[in-house]
Amino acid sequence: MGDYKLVALDMDGTLLNEQSEISKENAEWIQRALDAGITVSFSTGRGFRSALPFAEQLKLETPMITVNGSEVWSRPHVLHKRTLLGxxxxxxxxxxxxxxxxxxxxxxxxxxxxxxxxxxxxxxxxxxxxxxxxxxxxxxxxxxxxxxxxxxxxxxxxxxxxxxxxxxxxxQGITKASAIRELCTVMGIDMSQVVAVGDSLNDIAAIREAGLGVAMGNAQDAVKEAADVVTLTNNEHGIAEVLKRYVL
Structure with a gap:
């Protein structure tokens, strides 16, 4: 088990189940991670407004990565960096x-x-x-x-x-990985202290660069190949399993 400081979670197909809900089990283990001093952040292709209600549900005051890394938020509503598409x-x-x-x-x-x-x-x-x-x-x-x-x-x-x-x-150059690197700089930590979890190609760069790259059980094959480990599916509380097994 590494000395992980930041857990970057994709949302759709990862944190959220097929009903677009955060399971009780996932919510419980995210709270345990927060209580242990781990920063848990969304790292999503969604826009800020679409991701925000889930951050509020979990009472997250942590950074957020939205639109595949085009926006990095210091915390909800506080924009740190934005990169536009020409x-x-x-x-x-x-x-x-x-x-x-x-x-x-x-x-x-x-x-x-x-x-x-x-x-x-x-x-x-x-x-x-x-x-x-x-x-x-x-x-x-x-x-x-x-x-x-x-x-x-x-x-x-x-x-x-x-x-x-x-x-x-x-x-060009904007990925979830580039956004996580930006967060690491702000937090004064190294990419080796990051756990990145996802299911799609927009997660691969982060999964490859993180200290621990995790693919969901329901992930695309290319994501599983890029990952260090494969966890349970998004319908089986895969995030709770990652936090339980590798982070806490």
Whole structure:
């Protein structure tokens, strides 16, 4: 067992079960970790407003990583660092989405989520908004591959996913791992003192760099391969098991 100071938890498919709830067991062991002086932080692809109610449920006053690392919060409502996605790339990503009819897409700004059904107001420009992330969802595997290939050719964005059917694009160099490194600097600790837990490709960089990288039992295969250990699934209170077995 390492001398772990920070536990960075993905939310969907990790901390949250299939009903998007935090189980009683997970909540109990998170509280035990907090009582023991461990910092427990969300490290999520969600935006701040979507993650906040769960932080409030757990009474967390700890740092938060949102939008795959584009935002790092010192604690809820206190922004430490934000990295934007350039509007030129958002324009190209949107054009690519429109080219593949039937592909759902969404994009986070600092104050709004836009998507296929609700894009920016006519008369406003992409440059008028502060963008954080762009995502695509399609169950059509060849289309999903074509989208990946085209964006990867640009060599200018981070491409990950939060499910096997989507892609998520952030500014180059921005990952959950880069955000955790930022938190380590602020906290005066080393990445070797971090436990990172997740289930999707947007968790891999953090899982590889952390002192202990943990994949959920329900994680994508590539995540399990990158991890040091595999825990129980998100429906089996996998986070409680990680805290019990490796942290406390």
């Amino acid at each position: 509007p030129d790339y958002v324009r190209r990503l949107h054009e690519l989405a429109m080219k593949h009819t039937g592909t759902w897409f969404w994009a986070y700004t600092t104050d709004e989520i836009y998507n296929l059904e609700k894009w920016i107001e006519p008369g406003t420009a992409i440059e008028d908004h502060h963008w954080l992330k762009f995502g695509y969802y399609t169950e059509d595997a060849p289309v999903r591959q074509r989208i990946y290939d085209e964006v990867a050719e640009w060599g200018a964005l981070e491409i990950t996913n939060s499910s096997p059917w989507n892609w998520e694009m952030n500014a």
